[in-house]
Amino acid sequence: MALSKADVCVIYNPAAGRGKARRRVDQLRRDLGARAEFRPTSGPGDAEMLAFRAAEEGFPIIAAAGGDGTIHEVANGVLGSKKSDVIFAPLPAGSANDYVHSLGLTDDWWRRPAPAVGPGLVDVGVVRSGNRSRYFVNGFGAGFNALVTREARRIRRLRGLPLYGLAVLRVIFLHYTAPHTTVRFDDGEARTAPMLALSLALGRREGNFVVAPNASLDDGLFDYVHGGKVTRWGLLVFMAQMAAQRLPTDHPFVRTGHCGRATLHSETPLIAHLDGEFFCLPEDGLHDLEVQLLPKALRVFRKLPQPLTRL
Numbered sequence: 001m002a003l004s005k006a007d008v009c010v011i012y013n014p015a016a017g018r019g020k021a022r023r024r025v026d027q028l029r030r031d032l033g034a035r036a037e038f039r040p041t042s043g044p045g046d047a048e049m050l051a052f053r054a055a056e057e058g059f060p061i062i063a064a065a066g067g068d069g070t071i072h073e074v075a076n077g078v079l080g081s082k083k084s085d086v087i088f089a090p091l092p093a094g095s096a097n098d099y100v101h102s103l104g105l106t107d108d109w110w111r112r113p114a115p116a117v118g119p120g121l122v123d124v125g126v127v128r129s130g131n132r133s134r135y136f137v138n139g140f141g142a143g144f145n146a147l148v149t150r151e152a153r154r155i156r157r158l159r160g161l162p163l164y165g166l167a168v169l170r171v172i173f174l175h176y177t178a179p180h181t182t183v184r185f186d187d188g189e190a191r192t193a194p195m196l197a198l199s200l201a202l203g204r205r206e207g208n209f210v211v212a213p214n215a216s217l218d219d220g221l222f223d224y225v226h227g228g229k230v231t232r233w234g235l236l237v238f239m240a241q242m243a244a245q246r247l248p249t250d251h252p253f254v255r256t257g258h259c260g261r262a263t264l265h266s267e268t269p270l271i272a273h274l275d276g277e278f279f280c281l282p283e284d285g286l287h288d289l290e291v292q293l294l295p296k297a298l299r300v301f302r303k304l305p306q307p308l309t310r311l
Helices: 016-035 046-057 068-081 098-100 144-152 160-174 232-243
Strands: 006-010 038-042 060-066 089-093 117-131 131-137 141-145 179-184 193-194 196-201 222-227 253-259 263-265 272-274 277-281 288-303
Touching: 006 016, 006 046, 006 089, 006 253, 016 038, 016 098, 016 277, 046 060, 046 068, 060 068, 068 089, 068 232, 068 288, 089 098, 098 141, 117 272, 117 277, 131 272, 131 277, 144 179, 144 196, 144 272, 144 277, 160 222, 160 232, 196 263
Parallel strands: 006 038, 006 060, 060 089, 089 288
Antiparallel strands: 117 131, 117 288, 141 196, 141 272, 179 193, 179 263, 196 222, 222 253, 263 288, 272 277
């Protein structure tokens, strides 16, 4: 299905990717012409509002041109509209582009539509704490993961893996912490122990690092990585293995598995991100979170699974 044959609302962040989003939008204007309407964001939260409004107006395809943050906001607007027939189209123009990677799309997939790319249903997650709730499409990270996200925002002039690699080093040596946290997966036993990090992955990558190499966007399960307290040196080795896509499966302080729901209670206020956007910071004072998977809740352009062929 070619993107250019549909009515499209393109929501874009002019500042994303240090001008990359603006260049991408210029190309889209030339390719789509009058078939598309372009709506720029002007600040945080704007993309979600614009996407919700576009869904209410009846656009069949709503596109997000920007980084993972813009994609996160637009997806929340589409999901919040409850318009299940709307197709979401992520157009990457950021530093990590983790979600587009997990969808199996190239940077310019919209310019070269292939038979293997089309709309399909994928899972999403939702996080709740008291009266606060939010969707995510690629991954949830608490503890170390979210601290890396916060540190990455303070770094200028770097993008991609070098950006997140430097952020990892800063967190390891300047902000290392592992508060006692009670974690429960599905209806299993609740365990209380020092927690360095927790990832609940829908997609394969988080901040350019492959945290869940076998994750699937439509299997109805999170792939989780639950890290306990390790030494700084042990964490450096672990992160190097992750960067090289050789994630160890038998680490004594790391649990991996699958779940559809997770609950957390921390002795100290939590820091957590969704798709690289913060759900809570320590100053918010949240100690409890519930994370739930919503199966096949979003219709999105992706590389479609190929049917098995018989010999």
